[in-house]
Amino acid sequence: MKEARLRVDWILCDGYGLCGGLAPDLIDLDEWHYPIISSEPVDRRFMDDAQRAVDCCPVRALTLDRTPPRPRPGPG
Amino acid sequence: MPLLEHSERMLDGPPLDGRSERLDAHLARLGALPRGADNRDLIPSLESSGLLGRGGAGFPVGRKWRALAERNASRAVVVANGAEGEQASFKDRVLMAGRPHLVVDGAILAADAIGADEIVFYVGSEHDAAVLAMSRAIEERRAEIGRPVSVVTAPVSYVAGEATAAVHYINGGDARPTTTPPRVSQRGVHGLPTLVQNVESLAYAALIARFGERWYRSAGRYGSKGTALISVTGAVRESGVREIELGTTVGEIAAATGASPSGVQAVVLGGYFGTWAAAGNVWGLPLDPAIMQSRELTFGCGIVGFLPTSACGVAATAEIMAFMAKESAGQCGPCVYGLRALGDATARVAGGRAGAEELGQIERWTSQVRGRGACHHPDGAAQLMTSALNVFGDEFVHHARTGRCSITSARIEAA
Numbered sequence A: 001m002k003e004a005r006l007r008v009d010w011i012l013c014d015g016y017g018l019c020g021g022l023a024p025d026l027i028d029l030d031e032w033h034y035p036i037i038s039s040e041p042v043d044r045r046f047m048d049d050a051q052r053a054v055d056c057c058p059v060r061a062l063t064l065d066r067t068p069p070r071p072r073p074g075p076g
Numbered sequence B: 001m002p003l004l005e006h007s008e009r010m011l012d013g014p015p016l017d018g019r020s021e022r023l024d025a026h027l028a029r030l031g032a033l034p035r036g037a038d039n040r041d042l043i044p045s046l047e048s049s050g051l052l053g054r055g056g057a058g059f060p061v062g063r064k065w066r067a068l069a070e071r072n073a074s075r076a077v078v079v080a081n082g083a084e085g086e087q088a089s090f091k092d093r094v095l096m097a098g099r100p101h102l103v104v105d106g107a108i109l110a111a112d113a114i115g116a117d118e119i120v121f122y123v124g125s126e127h128d129a130a131v132l133a134m135s136r137a138i139e140e141r142r143a144e145i146g147r148p149v150s151v152v153t154a155p156v157s158y159v160a161g162e163a164t165a166a167v168h169y170i171n172g173g174d175a176r177p178t179t180t181p182p183r184v185s186q187r188g189v190h191g192l193p194t195l196v197q198n199v200e201s202l203a204y205a206a207l208i209a210r211f212g213e214r215w216y217r218s219a220g221r222y223g224s225k226g227t228a229l230i231s232v233t234g235a236v237r238e239s240g241v242r243e244i245e246l247g248t249t250v251g252e253i254a255a256a257t258g259a260s261p262s263g264v265q266a267v268v269l270g271g272y273f274g275t276w277a278a279a280g281n282v283w284g285l286p287l288d289p290a291i292m293q294s295r296e297l298t299f300g301c302g303i304v305g306f307l308p309t310s311a312c313g314v315a316a317t318a319e320i321m322a323f324m325a326k327e328s329a330g331q332c333g334p335c336v337y338g339l340r341a342l343g344d345a346t347a348r349v350a351g352g353r354a355g356a357e358e359l360g361q362i363e364r365w366t367s368q369v370r371g372r373g374a375c376h377h378p379d380g381a382a383q384l385m386t387s388a389l390n391v392f393g394d395e396f397v398h399h400a401r402t403g404r405c406s407i408t409s410a411r412i413e414a415a
């Protein structure tokens, strides 16, 4: 399986923090209940949790991204 | 200012007194715009010139044009970005107002090189002289431009100049960033691949097209070649726009603008997005993007702001953070709440109303907002805040402990 990273669409995310409850090992919540997520690939052991959090996000703001990260802000 | 004279390239010509250079004068001074048989000829030349984007991120201009020229889709759009919502920057408005035809030249060359069907000049609506000059320049050259062209005035806001916000606004939406991907180079104006390029970047491309990359690279003292426009503000006799050879030092700029080493405490480099540095550490610093980056400083959009010794760095930082919080486009929770929390806490420290625990919170919020927004606005704010804590750390602690500012040494009036 390819590496995957959790990604948040910050414009969509409503900050109810549902994802934090479903994948506590992967997702912290800040004091406003918005997720804090590592930019590292998801540890295989927690892949199921990650998928469940993605599936349960009510606004589809959370995704599992299997493309490698962009190193730098690139061309607009 | 002899030091800067030999570096005047873009600003060569009539004085920048608010009057714009007319087309006949522009042509008499620089000659006709070379438009080669193969429109793509300019791309390799731009690539080897080393020209970097001047809107803040410093991405290589030639590489960006090549990526767009090699797209799959047939149609494309060029956006000349002259929004300039950054408070401390005025080089773009001065350039557009004074040398509008150089900006038009660059946009035409970009459209030729990438094969674009339309050009949009996106100009900050508060920059009256720039809007007027660009509009008039376009009218004079409609036939030569040879494709639909327009001036769209950008609303007064800091994030309106961010590439996706610009495209969203031009497309009829509000001037707020949109989620990437898609990037504007994939789907931008009218859904077409779009080159968003800062107006200064375009104007330099127009000079490189005329005089070549070797000429461009003949200036530049260290690794980064060429010249750049900078905006000088703060504790100087003459604030304003200068053109410098890259590698010119902060101290030389101070000398040329009338800032004395004893009168300056710190320097903000790159903009509100940028970094603070203690004056003593950077007086000899070359303004060279690569060298600055290696020292965790930013060239950004070329701002050099001198903070006088009589001013409080904590208060100056609080002002910037309040601005950054206010200018959040209000879409992404961590940016909205995080920057507000940072702005409020910094204001409390500056006002002598914070306890020591508040400094820990500021550090935590600063590291927390990074990377958590649709655009780089929170990253820029975090970068500025991190540098403030480094440079003014003792003063932050002193404010928090005693409720006093050691610069003004008076008890701060609780606001």
Ligand SMILES: Cc1cc2nc3c(=O)[nH]c(=O)nc-3n(C[C@H](O)[C@H](O)[C@H](O)COP(=O)(O)O)c2cc1C
Residues within 6 Å of the ligand: A076, B052, B053, B054, B055, B056, B057, B058, B059, B081, B082, B083, B084, B085, B086, B158, B159, B160, B161, B162, B163, B164, B196, B197, B198, B199, B201, B202, B375, B376, B377
């Ligand atoms: C919050 C924010 C505001 C920006 N404002 C401007 C602006 O006013 N003008 C500009 O040219 N670029 C601005 N940028 C950068 C643009 O997104 C884009 O990178 C730039 O226009 C590309 O041109 P360049 O490569 O020539 O620098 C801004 C970026 C951010 C994150």
Ligand code: SF4
Residues within 6 Å of the ligand: A008, A012, A013, A014, A015, A016, A017, A018, A019, A020, A033, A034, A035, A056, A057, A058, A059, A060, A061, A062
């Ligand atoms: S569940 Fe979705 S909307 Fe809710 S906080 Fe998590 S990412 Fe945001």
Ligand code: SF4
Residues within 6 Å of the ligand: A010, B159, B176, B177, B178, B327, B328, B329, B330, B331, B332, B333, B335, B336, B372, B373, B374, B375, B376, B377, B378
């Ligand atoms: S990060 Fe901030 S400024 Fe950028 S789009 Fe989101 S809310 Fe707007």
